[in-house]
Amino acid sequence: MDFLNAIIVLFNFTVIPALAYGSQLALGAIFVTLIYAVLRFANFATGDMMSFGTMFAVILTYYFQSLGFGLGVLPTALLTIPFAILMMILYMLIIDKFVFSYYRIKKSPPVQFAMVSVGVMFVTQALIRIIIGPSDRRFLDGEKFIIKATEFKEMTGLAEGITLKSTQAITIIVTLIVVSIMFWFLNRTKTGTSMRAYSDNEDLALLSGIDPKRVVLITWVIAGILATIGGVLYGLDKSYRPFVYFNNMLPIFAAAIVGGIGNPYGAFFGGYVIAFAEILLTYSYKKFVAYLLPSSLEPNSLIQLLSTDYKFVVSFSILVIVLLIRPSGIFKGKTI
Amino acid sequence: MRNYENVIYAYIIMLLLIICVGLFQSWSIALTILNYCLISAVMTIGANIQWGYAGLINFGIMGYTALGGLAVVLVSVDPVKKAWQVGGLNILGSIWIIVAIVFITRFILKRFEKSLIRNYSIAFLIIAGVILIRVTATPGIEAIESVDPAVSGFLGGMGLPVLMSWIIGAFLAGALAFIVGKIALGLRADYLAIATLLIAEIIVSIIKHEEWLARGVKNVIGLKRPAPYEVELQKTHWFRDFIEKIYSNKLELINTIAQKKIILNQLIIDASSIFVKLCFTSLFLSVVIILLIVTQKALYSPWGRKMRAIRDNEEAASAMGKNIVKEHLFIFILGSAIVGLAGAMMVTNDGLFTPGSYRPMRYTFVIWVMVIVGGTGNNFGAILGGFVVWFLWVEAAPISLFLIDLFTAHLPETNMIRSHLVESAPYFRFLLIGIGLLLIMRYRPQGIIPEKIIKQ
Numbered sequence: 001m002d003f004l005n006a007i008i009v010l011f012n013f014t015v016i017p018a019l020a021y022g023s024q025l026a027l028g029a030i031f032v033t034l035i036y037a038v039l040r041f042a043n044f045a046t047g048d049m050m051s052f053g054t055m056f057a058v059i060l061t062y063y064f065q066s067l068g069f070g071l072g073v074l075p076t077a078l079l080t081i082p083f084a085i086l087m088m089i090l091y092m093l094i095i096d097k098f099v100f101s102y103y104r105i106k107k108s109p110p111v112q113f114a115m116v117s118v119g120v121m122f123v124t125q126a127l128i129r130i131i132i133g134p135s136d137r138r139f140l141d142g143e144k145f146i147i148k149a150t151e152f153k154e155m156t157g158l159a160e161g162i163t164l165k166s167t168q169a170i171t172i173i174v175t176l177i178v179v180s181i182m183f184w185f186l187n188r189t190k191t192g193t194s195m196r197a198y199s200d201n202e203d204l205a206l207l208s209g210i211d212p213k214r215v216v217l218i219t220w221v222i223a224g225i226l227a228t229i230g231g232v233l234y235g236l237d238k239s240y241r242p243f244v245y246f247n248n249m250l251p252i253f254a255a256a257i258v259g260g261i262g263n264p265y266g267a268f269f270g271g272y273v274i275a276f277a278e279i280l281l282t283y284s285y286k287k288f289v290a291y292l293l294p295s296s297l298e299p300n301s302l303i304q305l306l307s308t309d310y311k312f313v314v315s316f317s318i319l320v321i322v323l324l325i326r327p328s329g330i331f332k333g334k335t336i
Numbered sequence: 337m338r339n340y341e342n343v344i345y346a347y348i349i350m351l352l353l354i355i356c357v358g359l360f361q362s363w364s365i366a367l368t369i370l371n372y373c374l375i376s377a378v379m380t381i382g383a384n385i386q387w388g389y390a391g392l393i394n395f396g397i398m399g400y401t402a403l404g405g406l407a408v409v410l411v412s413v414d415p416v417k418k419a420w421q422v423g424g425l426n427i428l429g430s431i432w433i434i435v436a437i438v439f440i441t442r443f444i445l446k447r448f449e450k451s452l453i454r455n456y457s458i459a460f461l462i463i464a465g466v467i468l469i470r471v472t473a474t475p476g477i478e479a480i481e482s483v484d485p486a487v488s489g490f491l492g493g494m495g496l497p498v499l500m501s502w503i504i505g506a507f508l509a510g511a512l513a514f515i516v517g518k519i520a521l522g523l524r525a526d527y528l529a530i531a532t533l534l535i536a537e538i539i540v541s542i543i544k545h546e547e548w549l550a551r552g553v554k555n556v557i558g559l560k561r562p563a564p565y566e567v568e569l570q571k572t573h574w575f576r577d578f579i580e581k582i583y584s585n586k587l588e589l590i591n592t593i594a595q596k597k598i599i600l601n602q603l604i605i606d607a608s609s610i611f612v613k614l615c616f617t618s619l620f621l622s623v624v625i626i627l628l629i630v631t632q633k634a635l636y637s638p639w640g641r642k643m644r645a646i647r648d649n650e651e652a653a654s655a656m657g658k659n660i661v662k663e664h665l666f667i668f669i670l671g672s673a674i675v676g677l678a679g680a681m682m683v684t685n686d687g688l689f690t691p692g693s694y695r696p697m698r699y700t701f702v703i704w705v706m707v708i709v710g711g712t713g714n715n716f717g718a719i720l721g722g723f724v725v726w727f728l729w730v731e732a733a734p735i736s737l738f739l740i741d742l743f744t745a746h747l748p749e750t751n752m753i754r755s756h757l758v759e760s761a762p763y764f765r766f767l768l769i770g771i772g773l774l775l776i777m778r779y780r781p782q783g784i785i786p787e788k789i790i791k792q
Contacts, residue, residue, distance in 0.1 A: 042526040099774060111393055111525045115708060116777055118701055122770025125697075129763035246697070250537055253530050305466065309545040316534040320519060323531060325455070329524065 006291035008160045012149075016281040018272070020168040020237055023175035026271025027230030028252035029259065030179070031223050034269040036256070037199040038219040039104065045121040046227075047249030051242050052089035052124050053228030054235045055132050057081060060141045073143040077232055078170070084232065086148030089224035095120055096220055104216070121246075128242050137240045140167060167237040178229055179268055182222065186264065191218055199262070250312060251278070254319040260329025269331065274315045282308045343716045343785055350723045357731070369730055374620035375682045376722035380706045381627050381715060382674030387704075388713035388787065389640065390667040391647040393478050395529045396516065396698035399536025400509040400672045402543055402691065404679025407505030409550045412560040413493035419480045420491060420546075427491065427548065431467045431627075437465040480548040498560040502623075502680045509676020510669045512539065517668040521661070533696065544691040556689040563615035569608040579607050591613040616685055623681065624719065627674065631715050641774025642712075643667060702729060705773045705786045711783030720785055725769065732765030 028050060035043045043049075046182025060080035070076045099120060103113055146169050149161030184190040191214075198205040198215045206212060231245065238244070251274050284304040306314065322329065350507040354373075358366035379397065386392045441458055448454045480488045544552050569575050580587070581605055589594045634640050646653040646660055654660050683689050702725065710721020740761060744754040776783065 042530060044529075056671065099778075102778060108713060109525070109530075112777070114393070114526050114529055115704070116774065118704065119770050119773035119777060122701070122705075122766045122773065124770075126763050126766035126770060129766065130757075130760045133760065134763075186755075250534055254534065257527070257530065305470075307545065310541065313538050313541050316538050319534055320531065323527070327527075 002291045005158055005160045008158060008162060009287050009291065012160065012162045014276075014279050014283050016162075016164060016168055018275045020171045021279070022272035022275030023171045024234040024237065024271075025225050025231055025248075025255045025275055026179065026268045027175060027233070027257035028248065029267035029271045030264050031226040031230065032252055032256040033259070033264055034219060034223055034226070035260055036213060037098065037262040037264075038111075038195060041110050041117060042253070044114060044117040044249070045124055046252060047246045048121050048124040048128065048242075049088070049092065049223075050227045050231035050234075050248070051128055051240075051245035052091060052231075053084050053224065054231035054240055054245070055128055055242075056087045057082035057228065057232045058137055058235065058240050060084060060138045061141075065141065071142065073166075075140050075142045075167070075170070075236055077139055077236055081229060081232055085091075085225050085228045088228045089221050092220045092224050093217070096216065101216075116192065125242065125246065134242055139236075139240060140236050142166065165237070167233075171233045171237055174229060178226070182226070182288060183264065185222075194195070195219065224292055226301050248314075251315045254315045257319055258322045258329055260331040263329070263331045266329050266331030270329070274318065275331070277318055278314045280310045281305050281314045282311050343720075346720050346784060347723075350720065350727070353727060361734075364609055364613065367610060367617060369727060371613060371616050371620055371685055372682075372730070373723045373726045374617065374624050375685065376703070376706060376726045377624050377680055377719040378620075378627060378678035378681060378722075379675055380701050380710060380718040381624075381631055382671045382678060383703055383707045383709075384671075384715060384718035385631065385672035385674065386668060387707055388718065389635065389643045389647065390664060391525075392521070392664060392668055392671075393525050393529045394532050394668070394671065395696075395700050395704070396532035396539075396672075397537035397675050397703050398694050398696050399532075399539035400512065400675040401682065401699050402536075402540050403509045403512055403678035403693045404502075404505035404676035404681075404682035405689050405691075405694075406543055406550055407508050407676070408498060408501040408559060408680050408683040409556050410493045411496050411501035411504050412498040413556065414495040416483065416488045416490065416492035419483045419488065422428065422483060423476030423478075423480035423548065426472055426490065427480070430473040430476075431463060433469050433472065437461060448521075452531040477546075477548045485510055488551075489554070490548050490556075497562075502677055502684070505680030506673040506677040509679070510673035512676075513669040514665070515673030516672075517665040521664050521668060536700065537696070538693045539577065540691065543694075550689060550691065553692045555692070557687070559683065559687050559689065561612075561687060562619060562684065563612050566605075566608040566612055569611060570604050575608070575611070576604060579604050582607075584738050620681060620685075623677070628715055628719065633766070635715065651767075702769065705769055707771060709776050709783060711785040711787065713787030714783070714785050717783050717785030717787070721783065725772075728768055728772070729765055732768045733762045736764035736768070737761045 028046060031050070032043060032046050035041065035046075057077050057080045059082055061075075061077045064070065064076050064079060069079065071079055099116060100113070103116060143166050145163065146166050147162055147164040149163045152163075153159070154160040186196060194205065194210045195215050195218060197208070198210055198212065202212075205215075234245075234248065252271075255270035255274045256267045257270070258273055259266030259268070261267075282304065286303050289303055350444040354366050354370055358370060366450070379401070383394065383397060383399075386394045440461060442459075444454060444458060480491060483489055484505055516532065516535050520528055520535070523531060543550060546552060547554065550556055580600060583600070587600060590599060642653070642658055643663065646658060646663055650660055703722075706721040707718050707723070709725055710719065712719020737758065740754070740757045744751070744757065747754045749755075780786075
């Protein structure tokens with residue numbers, strides 16, 4: 001019985017949060033990796049673009065709530081995602097037209113692209129703060145929990161309970177759906193194949209009659225979908241705050257590089273690697289160990305490898321280690 | 337001289353702008369802006385050495401700035417004796433463990449062939465080391481942090497003069513750059529950017545959360561100054577006489593003695609703050625001038641030519657027998673050390689160390705915008721960039737408020753859009769900087785004052 005309790009403690013406090021957080025990172029990381037593979041630059045505006053899409057979802061959620069629309073037990077935000085995606089794609093295409101396309105045609109070096117994306121980051125951040133302000137916003141409505149700890153305890157008779165927030169379940173399910181559709185699209189459809197061809201070898205792809213404008217357009221569309229959904233899911237799970245989104249860019253980059261930049265499977269996997277590492281290394285195992293050991297050996301300290309303040313440090317350290325040992329990432333991405 | 341005409345014009349315009357601030361807002365604000373401009377100029381010189389001379393992209397400027405700031409605390413604050421007594425041994429012990437781990441790892445890396453067992457043993461060593469450090473350090477850290485938690489709760493510094501810390505800050509930043517350079521310099525440019533960005537984030541988060549070191553987010557206030565304090569200055573005789581002499585014409589117009597005294601006191605208080613700021617300005621200005629002379633000499637020396645050759649064509653330079661890895665590492669350390677110096681200067685100027693305020697937006701990306709806008713590879717350009725961008729960064733809010741008022745003048749005060757815009761005026765600085773960067777990147781990619789290569 002104690003063993004079961006220990007497993008449930010671990011599951012409740014590490015596995016479920018890590019799966020949810022990993023899904024959010026994975027969506028962002030695929031966004032980074034896709035831009036990197038097709039458009040060939042590290043997009044420093046990643047976090048703010050995700051924030052920009054989420055902003056529309058937040059505003060529309062408030063609007064729908066005032067109109068009385070809703071999905072009952074599900075959060076209203078799910079209803080607003082398609083509209084937010086449209087706005088996001090529109091914004092991305094405008095940015096691409098006025099900023100990035102010039103450098104793409106000139107075939108500028110990636111560093112210049114990176115600097116330009118820093119400029120885009122500034123502008124996006126300013127727009128967000130001007131439109132919605134920098135404050136913390138919660139926009140979750142509907143049912144908060146799927147399984148409550150007390151219910152679980154009553155059901156099973158165990159001492160420990162499992163709590164599953166609806167946002168966590170939604171995050172994991174939506175991520176799986178979106179990512180599987182995207183992989184299907186990239187691997188099975190003609191457009192997806194042409195995108196991969198363009199990413200592999202631009203000149204060869206142009207020779208075989210692939211329209212670069214179309215590829216770029218489709219990339220931004222997919223990027224907009226991923227960015228908005230990733231951002232909204234993160235906002236639902238935690239809360240919406242522009243500054244936090246900017247900071248989230250860093251673990252997202254780490255996930256993309258750890259998985260192997262330019263490789264969507266790697267990015268997907270990398271998101272979970274980073275999330276699990278962050279949570280497992282900063283989790284206090286006191287309760288877990290207490291169940292496994294006899295009561296005479298019960299530990300006094302928290303048995304925590306690193307304090308939770310160092311969550312980000314863990315992911316960045318993993319990145320540094322990966323860069324040192326295997327610079328192309330876990331799944332072979334583009335060589336560095 | 338014709339070559340320098342543009343440069344001189346640009347600097348004169350910049351100075352006039354600052355004088356305008358002095359005339360229309362106040363001289364105190366103008367001097368604060370000027371001081372920060374000078375500090376930014378030092379940072380941009382550092383970043384420009386890396387980016388302009390060698391083409392290394394370092395997005396970790398925030399980390400070196402923070403480390404320079406930390407040096408001020410570690411050097412100038414008086415040691416907290418009680419904290420050393422209760423926990424000093426544990427901390428020293430942990431430091432020795434870290435040193436031991438590093439040396440053993442190096443030994444293993446050198447001695448054994450590359451293999452899976454080697455990797456695992458290193459991983460095991462590091463994990464065991466982390467646990468050992470936690471076991472040794474935790475009681476010490478707890479003891480230190482419980483010593484007067486409201487005012488100290490940290491180990492304190494060495495109690496040396498604050499100007500020493502500028503040098504030590506530069507050394508610390510250089511040492512960090514050595515480690516980072518060893519790890520990351522082999523990477524491609526945009527990966528280097530990401531890696532340095534994340535490493536800087538690690539540094540800042542360590543400074544933020546290790547409270548025994550520099551009080552973390554609780555901040556250290558009341559740091560020593562290389563300039564006199566306002567309150568003391570107001571009491572000194574020569575300063576009082578000096579101010580009285582300057583304003584004697586104005587004071588003569590006032591009849592009653594009591595009123596004269598009140599006004600004189602007010603003047604002395606104002607003047608003392610300006611005097612202190614002028615002291616800082618002259619210090620900073622001399623640092624900037626010395627750095628400018630040195631870097632300018634270096635740029636046109638054989639060494640500078642070598643760096644440019646490496647930047648423009650690594651393979652060719654390598655074929656000519658230049659050791660690219662070594663040169664890159666050296667210039668990375670040099671640039672970072674200058675940034676560390678700037679960080680120490682900034683904390684000295686503020687008189688307080690606030691680790692929570694180190695954010696990549698302000699300390700990395702804005703500095704980069706300065707370098708790009710000013711002119712990469714040209715020191716005069718980089719310094720001008722520091723001035724212009726900092727000036728815009730500070731004055732963006734008043735300017736945008738003025739513009740908002742101008743464009744929404746026909747709307748009533750209570751209009752939703754107007755009040756919302758007025759509220760968000762501080763955020764227009766991001767917009768201004770972002771659009772400025774994009775425009776410069778597009779229409780004048782070499783910056784305001786482009787690089788000039790003098791053929792000798």
